[in-house]
Amino acid sequence: MTRKRPTSTLRWLLLGCAFALLAACATGPRISTDSDPRADFSAYRSFAFYSPLAIEREGYASLVSGRMKAAARAQMESRGYRYSENDPDLWLNINAYMQQRTDVSSIPDVDYAYYYSYRARGYVAMPYWHDRTTVHRYTEGTMNIDLVDARRNALVWEGIAVGRVSRNLDAAKRDAGIDATIADIFAAYPHRAGSRTPVE
Structure with a gap:
């Protein structure tokens, strides 16, 4: 059995702590979206996670990626989508990364x-x-949620959250921040399963 490099584990811990603060900023993260105008969202009723998930590129699931998946699944199911690994209409992918910025x-x-x-x-x-x-240096975090048409293998919707982040958080605040950030992204998703009319 091979052991993962400590740097990989440390990177995931820092990433998780960082993204918890995306939702804790005074004004919240900046949310932007894009969608395929040709996509028929009324045809989508089920989903599963894309494999391999972008945030699990190290080859294994982490506590942070597990929390992100649980939050995203809850958001999709609250909109009427059914989780189906065998024959999903949509693949859901999640990516997250940090960058050092200078003002x-x-x-x-x-x-x-x-x-x-x-x-x-x-x-x-x-x-x-x-x-x-x-000169002010800070860490900026970005989280992407992609919805991909499983039959066409084409991106149909993308939500992005960008904000300044902090690493000094305990696990409870980290998890709450992840949940809130993903909820903010999905708040900009205007569709429900099988519905032709976007939600206002």
């Missing part, structure tokens, strides 16, 4: 230089203007 901002600022004035018989302040630059 650089400059604002005008004023400082003062002092010189002795013999006319005023004292020190005089002279303002001088300059730009004050600040």
